[in-house]
Amino acid sequence: MSEERKHDTPDKLVDAYERMLKQTHEAIAKAQHESVPLLREILAKTREHMVELGELTREEAERVAEYIRRDIEDAAKYIAETGQDLRDWWRFDLELMERRLFDMFKLVADQTSLQLAQWAETARQMSLYQTGEITGPGTLVCDQCGSETHFVKAGRIPPCANCGGTRFRRRAEDKT
Incomplete structure (x- = not known):
C-alpha cells in the first residue's frame, strides 16, 4: 500500500x-x-x-x-x-484537625504524666522503710547517706549506723 x-x-x-x-x-x-x-x-x-x-x-x-x-x-x-485534588481542599482542615488532635493528645499525655509522677512519688514514699518498722531479710540503703544495713532475718529497722538517718530503701537487687 x-x-x-x-x-x-x-x-x-x-x-x-x-x-x-x-x-x-x-x-x-x-x-x-x-x-x-x-x-x-x-x-x-x-x-x-x-x-x-x-x-x-x-x-x-x-x-x-x-x-x-x-x-x-x-x-x-x-x-x-x-x-x-480533594485532599488540597481538606488540607487546611486536616492541618487544623491534626493540630487540635495533637493539642488534645498532649494535654492527655501531660495529665497522664502528672498522674504517673504522683503515683511514682506515692510509690516512692510507700517504698520508704522507716526506723522502728519491721522488715524481712535483705539490704536497706539509708536515704540520707547511702549506707547499707543488712538483715539476715526479719527484724526491726534501727537508725542508720553511719548518720542516724531514719529512712531507707530496699537495695535494687533485693527487690526481685
Whole structure:
C-alpha cells in the first residue's frame, strides 16, 4: 500500500480512540448528573434514619444535612474551579484537625504524666522503710547517706549506723 493510501484510510485505532473518549465523556457527564440526586437521596435516608432512632430532632437533622450538602458542594466547586485534588481542599482542615488532635493528645499525655509522677512519688514514699518498722531479710540503703544495713532475718529497722538517718530503701537487687 502506498504512503498516500495509508493517510486516506481511517486508522482503526485512532477512530476507536475518539469513539471511546466520547463514550467515556458521556458516561462521566451522565454519572455526574445522576450523582447529585443520588447523594441527596442517601443524605435524606440517613437524615430520616437518625430522626427515627431519636438521635436528632427533625430540625437538627435538617440542619446537619444542610451543612453536609453545603460542604460537598463547596468541595465540588473547589475541584471544578481549581482542578486540585480533594485532599488540597481538606488540607487546611486536616492541618487544623491534626493540630487540635495533637493539642488534645498532649494535654492527655501531660495529665497522664502528672498522674504517673504522683503515683511514682506515692510509690516512692510507700517504698520508704522507716526506723522502728519491721522488715524481712535483705539490704536497706539509708536515704540520707547511702549506707547499707543488712538483715539476715526479719527484724526491726534501727537508725542508720553511719548518720542516724531514719529512712531507707530496699537495695535494687533485693527487690526481685
